[in-house]
Amino acid sequence: MQARDMVLSELAVRLNCAEYKNWVKAGHCLLLLRGCLHGFVGREVLAFHRGLLAADPGLGPRATCRSGSRCSPRARQFQPQCQVCAEWKREILKHHTNRNGDVYWGNCRPGLWPVDAWEVAKAFMPRGLADKTGPEECDAVALLSLINSCDHFLVDRKKVTELIKCRNEIMHSSEMKVSSMWLRDFQRKIQNFLNEFKNIPEIVTVYSRVEELLTSDWAVHIPEEDQRDGCEYEAGVYLSQSQVNEIEMELLKEKLQEIYLQATEQEVLPEEIANRLEVVKEFLRNNEDLRNGLTEDMQKLDSLHLQHQKRDSKEPRAQTLQGKA
Numbered sequence: 001m002q003a004r005d006m007v008l009s010e011l012a013v014r015l016n017c018a019e020y021k022n023w024v025k026a027g028h029c030l031l032l033l034r035g036c037l038h039g040f041v042g043r044e045v046l047a048f049h050r051g052l053l054a055a056d057p058g059l060g061p062r063a064t065c066r067s068g069s070r071c072s073p074r075a076r077q078f079q080p081q082c083q084v085c086a087e088w089k090r091e092i093l094k095h096h097t098n099r100n101g102d103v104y105w106g107n108c109r110p111g112l113w114p115v116d117a118w119e120v121a122k123a124f125m126p127r128g129l130a131d132k133t134g135p136e137e138c139d140a141v142a143l144l145s146l147i148n149s150c151d152h153f154l155v156d157r158k159k160v161t162e163l164i165k166c167r168n169e170i171m172h173s174s175e176m177k178v179s180s181m182w183l184r185d186f187q188r189k190i191q192n193f194l195n196e197f198k199n200i201p202e203i204v205t206v207y208s209r210v211e212e213l214l215t216s217d218w219a220v221h222i223p224e225e226d227q228r229d230g231c232e233y234e235a236g237v238y239l240s241q242s243q244v245n246e247i248e249m250e251l252l253k254e255k256l257q258e259i260y261l262q263a264t265e266q267e268v269l270p271e272e273i274a275n276r277l278e279v280v281k282e283f284l285r286n287n288e289d290l291r292n293g294l295t296e297d298m299q300k301l302d303s304l305h306l307q308h309q310k311r312d313s314k315e316p317r318a319q320t321l322q323g324k325a
Ligand SMILES: [Zn+2]
Pocket: 065, 066, 067, 068, 071, 080, 081, 082, 083, 084, 085, 086, 110, 111
């Protein structure tokens, strides 16, 4: 069998499983969502930042942090060492809908708050975004969290949190499968959310694309020699095999990144991380076409896991437990 045909047959086998296909479709919707939010979020963050500066000259643009590296947040902790950063922290909390809970200050470089709107935006987003310099580098959940946590965005927040919950269910699904009933519910929720932005044309466009995508059959046809390969929507909308592959790859990368963050932040027990990794590995063993593109991500996770194991085995309690087992 030729390499190209093998790749195609692996894809065909995967999409033959309805629940995996549902998972990829749902993930594709998240990618469409991310794409249509970039421009809107970018514009609104600039407007928000301009508004803050206009209302309070103490925030900038000529104000600068005087404490340099001493004004450095770590994870959820930030004790400003200068007047300007203290003022900014107060102002950010004033606009935070979650001001008493989780604020992940570690995403931000406070010294840049007076001049860089995006550094301010990151205070309204979840962990793991410190190195992102704009909305186009962020995934859907980061943008949704910003919209949810910053009171500059006037939306029905219940619709945002419902969608965030769906996203987490997609990414945490250990088998990378969702049922058709779940997918219908997801369609309702993502469309409810998109409906909140009736005056933003690029968001309105995605409403019907989501509809098309989620109601199409998305069957994969193994082509004859002289046909183009790929999948066809019944309505004639066409995604090539490499486009489907690209979507799968993006989703798996996001899933692995999520596992990585959960492991580094120790939000999930090491055994659970090991289980999740094992499921992905087993999946990749059977799907060479995806495995090759994810080598680096898997190695990153493996070495982190190894570090944790080494550290744990140095703790005497862990040794006793292992000894008993
Ligand atoms: Zn400072």
